[in-house]
Amino acid sequence: MADDKQTDFKAAKEIGQKSIAFSMARVPETGRYFYGTSDFGVYDIDHLAEKPEAKAFDGEGHNSYVMGVALTEQHVVTGGWDRHLVWWDRETGKPVRRQKAHAKWLRGVEASPDGKRIISVGDDMIARVWDAMSGKLLHELDGHAKQTPTHYPSMLFCAGFSADGQLLATGDKLGKVIIRETKNFKPVKTLDAPGHYTWDPRARRHSIGGLRSLRFSPDGKQLYTGGIGKIGNVDHLGAPGRLEIFDWEKGESLKVVNNGGSFKGLVEHIEFAPDGKWAVLGGGDHGGWLVFVDTKEMKITRELKAPMHIHEFNLNEAADKIYAVGHDKLVRFDLKA
Amino acid sequence: MGAGWLGTSAAINTFAETGLNKALKHSNKRVILLWLAGGASQLETWDPKPGASTGGPFTDMGTDIPGVRISELMPQMAKRMKHSCLIRSLNTRDGGHGGGAQMMMRGRKDEANLKYPDLGAVVSRELGRMDSPVPDYVNFYTSTEGRNSSKVSPGFLGARYAPISLHDGEKLTLPNITKLDQITQGDHEARANLRDLLSRQFEQGRETGSVRSHAAAYARVHGLMSCEKLFDLSDEPQKIKDMYGPTQFAEQVIMARRMVEAGVPFVRVSRAWWDSHGQNFETHQELVPELDRVLAALIDDLKQRGMLDDVLVVTMGEFGRTPKINASLGRDHFATAWSASLHGGGTKGGAVYGKTDDKCEKVVENEIGAGELFATILEAAGIDSSKEYHVGARPIPLVNPGIKPIREVLA
Numbered sequence: 001m002a003d004d005k006q007t008d009f010k011a012a013k014e015i016g017q018k019s020i021a022f023s024m025a026r027v028p029e030t031g032r033y034f035y036g037t038s039d040f041g042v043y044d045i046d047h048l049a050e051k052p053e054a055k056a057f058d059g060e061g062h063n064s065y066v067m068g069v070a071l072t073e074q075h076v077v078t079g080g081w082d083r084h085l086v087w088w089d090r091e092t093g094k095p096v097r098r099q100k101a102h103a104k105w106l107r108g109v110e111a112s113p114d115g116k117r118i119i120s121v122g123d124d125m126i127a128r129v130w131d132a133m134s135g136k137l138l139h140e141l142d143g144h145a146k147q148t149p150t151h152y153p154s155m156l157f158c159a160g161f162s163a164d165g166q167l168l169a170t171g172d173k174l175g176k177v178i179i180r181e182t183k184n185f186k187p188v189k190t191l192d193a194p195g196h197y198t199w200d201p202r203a204r205r206h207s208i209g210g211l212r213s214l215r216f217s218p219d220g221k222q223l224y225t226g227g228i229g230k231i232g233n234v235d236h237l238g239a240p241g242r243l244e245i246f247d248w249e250k251g252e253s254l255k256v257v258n259n260g261g262s263f264k265g266l267v268e269h270i271e272f273a274p275d276g277k278w279a280v281l282g283g284g285d286h287g288g289w290l291v292f293v294d295t296k297e298m299k300i301t302r303e304l305k306a307p308m309h310i311h312e313f314n315l316n317e318a319a320d321k322i323y324a325v326g327h328d329k330l331v332r333f334d335l336k337a
Numbered sequence: 338m339g340a341g342w343l344g345t346s347a348a349i350n351t352f353a354e355t356g357l358n359k360a361l362k363h364s365n366k367r368v369i370l371l372w373l374a375g376g377a378s379q380l381e382t383w384d385p386k387p388g389a390s391t392g393g394p395f396t397d398m399g400t401d402i403p404g405v406r407i408s409e410l411m412p413q414m415a416k417r418m419k420h421s422c423l424i425r426s427l428n429t430r431d432g433g434h435g436g437g438a439q440m441m442m443r444g445r446k447d448e449a450n451l452k453y454p455d456l457g458a459v460v461s462r463e464l465g466r467m468d469s470p471v472p473d474y475v476n477f478y479t480s481t482e483g484r485n486s487s488k489v490s491p492g493f494l495g496a497r498y499a500p501i502s503l504h505d506g507e508k509l510t511l512p513n514i515t516k517l518d519q520i521t522q523g524d525h526e527a528r529a530n531l532r533d534l535l536s537r538q539f540e541q542g543r544e545t546g547s548v549r550s551h552a553a554a555y556a557r558v559h560g561l562m563s564c565e566k567l568f569d570l571s572d573e574p575q576k577i578k579d580m581y582g583p584t585q586f587a588e589q590v591i592m593a594r595r596m597v598e599a600g601v602p603f604v605r606v607s608r609a610w611w612d613s614h615g616q617n618f619e620t621h622q623e624l625v626p627e628l629d630r631v632l633a634a635l636i637d638d639l640k641q642r643g644m645l646d647d648v649l650v651v652t653m654g655e656f657g658r659t660p661k662i663n664a665s666l667g668r669d670h671f672a673t674a675w676s677a678s679l680h681g682g683g684t685k686g687g688a689v690y691g692k693t694d695d696k697c698e699k700v701v702e703n704e705i706g707a708g709e710l711f712a713t714i715l716e717a718a719g720i721d722s723s724k725e726y727h728v729g730a731r732p733i734p735l736v737n738p739g740i741k742p743i744r745e746v747l748a
Contacts, residue, residue, distance in 0.1 A: 019390070020662070038662075039390065063387075065394040081394035105394065105622075123622070151583045152623045203482040204375075204610035205585070206623050235375075237615040237665045265665070285615065286664045309664045327664040 005336075007278055007292040007302045009322060012334035014307055015045075015052055021325035023109070025069040025076065026314045031332070033314065034076045034090075035325045036066025042078050042086075044093060047323055047332045054330075057093040061086050068109025070118055072132040079109040079120050087135060097135045101128060107157050112182070113165040121156045127170045129185065139185045144172045148207065150199060155210055162216040169223060169248075171211035173197060177225060179248055189251060193244045196227030200234045208234040215270040215279070216248075217295065223248040226267025226281060229258055237265040237285035245298055255298040263289045263303055271315045280322065284309035288326055290333065307331055365647040366682060366719040367597035368460050370605040371590070371632065373654035374483045375434070375612035378668050380660065380697055381408050381621040382628075383676040384425045391660035391696040394618055402687040410625035413633035419686045420636050420645065422746040424677045426691020426700040429656060429707045432670040434612075437655030438487035444711025445737050447492070451728065454492035456714060457603040459735060461491075461498045463720045464602035471564055471600050476500035477589045480609035487655065489605065493728050500605070567595045580634040587631050594638055597648050611654060615665035628652070636680055649682035649717045653710070660697045674700045677710055679746060683717030688746045708740035716742040 019039040026033035031048025042057040057076075064081035071077075075096065076088040083106050087097040102122030110119050111132065118130040125146045129139040144156050155173040161182070162168075168185070171177045175193035180186060199207040213226035223246045231239040240261035245254045265285030272279045278301070281291040288306035290313070293299065306324065308331065313324035320335040378393075380386055385397040385408045397406040400418040407415055407423075414421065431437045440446060442455040454462070457474040465473035478484045484504070491498035570578065570591055581587035586608045593604040608628065613620035632652065639645040657675025658668035674693045692702035712722035715735060722742050725732040 020666075038394075040388075064396065082396070153626065155619065155622070203480060204612075205480045205608075206610065206620055208616055208619070210619075235610070235612045235614045236667070284664070288664075 004301065006273065006319065007280070008336045009290065009304055009333040010336055011307060011331050013047060013052070013332040015047070015054075015330040017054070017328060017330065020065075020311070020327050021330060022065060022067050022311045023069045023078075024312050024314060024323065024325045025071045025111075026316070026323055027071065029317060031316075031321070031323065033323055034069050034071070034078075035330070036062075036069050036078050036080070038065050040064060040066065040080070040082075042066055042069070042076065042088060042093075045330065047330065055093065057088050057095070059095040060098060061088070061095055064105075067107050068120065070109045070111035072111060072115045072118070075132070077109055077111070077118050077132070079106040081105040083122065085109065085118070085120055085130065085135070099135060101130075102126065107155065108159055110159050110161060112161050113163060117182075119159045119161070119168060121159045121170055123153065123155045125154060125156050125172065127156065127159055127168075141170070141178075141180065141185055143178050143187060143190075144170065144176060145174065148174060148199065150201070152207065157210050157212050158214055160214045160216065162220045163218050164220060167216060167220060169214050169216065171214045171225060173207075173210035175211050175225075175227070177211065177214065177223065177246075177248075179223070189248055191223070191225075191246050191248060191251060191253075193225050193227070193246075193253070195229060195244060195256060196225065196242055198228075198231040198234055198239075204234050206234060208237070209266075212266050212268055212283075213270050213281075215272065218272050218274070218276040221249070222246060222254070224270050224279060226270050226283070228266045229261070239264065241265055241267045241281065241283055241289075241291065243267055243270070243281060243293065257293060257298060257300060263291050265289075265309070268310060269312045271313070273315070273319045274317065275319075280313075280315060282306070282310035282313045282324060284326070290322065290324070304333070364464075364719055365644070366464055367601070367644075367648045368456075368603045368682075368714065368718050369590075369593050369597060369635070369648060369650045370456065370603070371628070371650065371652045372478075372487065372605050372607040373611050373628070373652060374438075374478070374480070374487055374607045374609035376437070376654045376656045376658055376670060377611045377624070377628075378613065378617060378621055378658035379425070379674075379676040379693075380658070380668075381410060381618070381625055383407055383423045383678055384693055384697060385409075386660075386695065386697050389660075389696045391662065391698070393662065395621075402689075405687070405689055408625065410621060411629040413629045417633055417636050417680075420640070421678055421680045421686060422684050422688035422690065424679070424690050424705065424710060424713075424743070424746070425693055426703045426705055427657070427672075427675045427677060427707070427710065428700050428704050429672045429675075432656055432672045434483055434655055434670075435486040437670075437672060438483075440707045441653055441655055441710075442487070442489065443492070444708045444740070451733070452490060452492040453733075454494040454498060455490050456711060457489055457500055457605055458491035458494050458498040459715065460603040460718055460720065461500075462494055463715075464718065465498075466600070469600050471567075471596065472501045473601065474498060474500035474603045475593075475596055475601055476502045476605045476607070477593070478502065478605075478607040478609070479504060479585065479589070480607070482610040482612075484607075484609070487607070493726075493733070500603075564599070567599055568592055577638060580637065582627065582630045582634070584627055584631075586627060587634070590631050590635055594635060598642065598644065613658065614663070614667040614669055617658065617662070617666060617668040632680070639681060645681040647682050649684065649714065650680040651677065651714055653677035674698060679714070679717060683719060683748055685746050685748050690743055690746050705743065706740075708736050709743055712736045712740050712742040713746060716747055
């Protein structure tokens, strides 16, 4: 059971901005992170500085929303709805490589824990594995259906490595998860979490939701999947945020956590405390929140209202600071003294 | 019979025909309205603003008309802009579903004591034929959301010009036209022949409008009973179905094409529901490609049948969507600067009328309201928009005084 004081965070430093920040990656052991936005920009900021100031990367980068940011030893790698991956020099903020990565809109970018590989996912429903240094395409991973059962385009929203880098999971709009071993990228398990997806066949005849976030537990035994629960009115994000926890090896859904709907909207991102005793979810609808989950009990222990819809965040190594990016704001949450 | 479309209005003489009107009724002009219920985003369809803070994540693409660019979500229509005209300067001033729908369907707001006929009713009255065996106005609306707020209405024209409304999503057909199982086809035909014989005998020496109308009404009912095949797509070639795609909207648009081919003057196919207050981009990723495919297929289908010069296809809804993107990544209702499109019959392919500013927040050139679009659709369908009806002694123009059609988009 997590100590209640371990999750008693408060918003400590809020920075307004004129665009939506969708993605971020933090330099370990620092308050410096890089983030991608709706103005097609990539920015560098130190959120621990006395007067944090975002510096824009310069040069030919993206022509659309920047949906994924990943760090390698030398580079910041970003991906956008413009289908491209861009490698940037971390220190100069200049692009060093730009290449088309997907046939449709790119939704996310992740680096392997050793920083040697980059995974990108897009609405062509392919996950692509890239050499982090050379940018060479190593693998193309399919298996996610391109269309929904009602003949509309599906979307491949997210990917994540296990902490030891041995596993890779990808998740799509219909709630399908494919887990692969990274030694050969062959699928080892498929999970279905259809509760994250709502198709309205009668009133509005379109859909909403999808599996938006996933994370392996630190021991690699469980997979946390995030999204939104079944929605009555698919015009809005008016349903409870939804966390579904799997024992992935058994293919067994262990628990759906939504606390009866007190936090509404999408679970956009999931992270674990270093000791694995608790997890934190971030997301929102018109507003935003952080939700803390006791991993042993698999239940919510704390809900914290955020000043904005959170699209991504990062918990630091000491588990006493959370850096969050989202709708028109960047916020640092500090653990109360 | 189901709906009261055979009823006549006590307020006006619906059977009165001008010389011009008679001539038009011999033409093959038809209208198919693709009603984008809930309000499609102009930024993700006809008026993209890539790179603007309001532009969203999608880019634009060039079309077969140099200088005209539309959303990348519409690659099929990008090849068919020579058959299309875009209206990018609608300011219709009503951002409510009910009010906006009424405004767009009737071209104006009702008066306290006068309900105006909608587009379908006017086209039905002007282009419909008394001796036609098919309905004059058909309205598909199979989703439930917005069905009541975008109700179609014949207004003061009366029930004779009300649409046959089709709501059942599972099996679409006209209500109450199916022959009773207890009656054999032979009996059914024998009864009709007997009625026809008696009617003709009765008509001899009785050359009045009432008698002709009575006989025409029966012929119409009998004809309607053969309309069921219009809803049965089993005889439609697979390659045609493949063009339109596998969705319900696609099937209904094929039915609409079959109907105009059979002589129905006005068909509205409603595709609900575009009201993307949350997750606008994912919603439009679903719905715009469907619209793109279906609309392109309809244009090709009509062209192949030699009907594209006569059949006007319109896309519009009750309004567009806000340039501002809300925190749920949605766009809200916006009637200030949005778009509609016209294709085929009576329009000037490749024309683009009006312009919005760089963020699509306001119209900067050739602003028009719902009335001008209403008048333009009538003119494209060969109907004189300056015409007047009479309710009692009061003359009622088809559009409000001062409203003119957009000549720049008319052929």
